[in-house]
Amino acid sequence: MTLNDTLLRLKTLGVKITPQRQEILKVLLGEERYYSAEEILKKVQERYPAVSFDTVYRTLYLLKRLGLVVELNFQGGHRRFEFNHEDKHHHHLVCLKCGKSQKLSCCPTDCLTRIKKEHPEFAITSHSFEIYGYCRKCQGLESLG
Amino acid sequence: MTLNDTLLRLKTLGVKITPQRQEILKVLLGEERYYSAEEILKKVQERYPAVSFDTVYRTLYLLKRLGLVVELNFQGGHRRFEFNHEDKHHHHLVCLKCGKSQKLSCCPTDCLTRIKKEHPEFAITSHSFEIYGYCRKCQGLESLG
DNA sequence: CTCCTAGATCGTAATTATTCCGATCTAATT
């Protein structure tokens, strides 16, 4: 998904295209990874020093409602956001020490179809699946804080 | 798992058994569901009015390190804790409106074994798998806040 | 049983993350 595609999509949905929103999207589309709200704020401030957390959060939640952004809630209460690249739905292998992550090649679709059958009255909108542990570098250092 | 079993386990591990810790365990063992830190504080305060958040959080993290408690991080940044009943490992179907949940009958074990093979250098310690949406009661009310 | 001490708790303050809000601004339509 390119920036222009995304902007077109927003325009179609009747959402205003502001420079701040464009800049937030540029960050999210820049590297294919997840970001904290603060990381996004810092990056956007390089171009627009006056931008506020309010704008970042409002934009992220807007994009989430539109299905363009995914919210990730990791162990320890760490909240992250990443662009929802079409056909690139994925989950993460997250190191509890350094926070680095790798994409997982696998999504529990069989569980999902089973649960849909078992709970037909429940309107499923999303799911999360993350695996935690320690990467090679951080093994043995778990207890050193 | 009963309270006495758990206390014995803690004793074996060289952890002090305080009345506050016992009370927190009683809450967690009482109903087989997850709790917020605040819910636990309130319940424990019924017996020990002076107990503090500090004690609740420290105890929860202690129990988590010992594998007796699981930390759940739901959409919206909601953090919950539940007792890790042996052989009752499970995941949740969570309503985004009312917060009520149901146990899932299914754990993505095939994904997990696959990931272990693909990332033998990574030391996996835990995983999360939650499904979100709207329960029957809350359907159609999603947008009413 | 009493003493001792490492570790636990309390009370409160500090920190962090997120949300709220009134004043001002602006994208997009007319």
Add this chain to the structure above:
DNA sequence: AATTAGATCGGAATAATTACGATCTAGGAG
């Protein structure tokens, strides 16, 4: 160019979590 619904800013408010010094106590030694 004027209009206005919706967006942004700056800062305050709220909520969640962590920190810390003073005090207390569980559990082991004697």
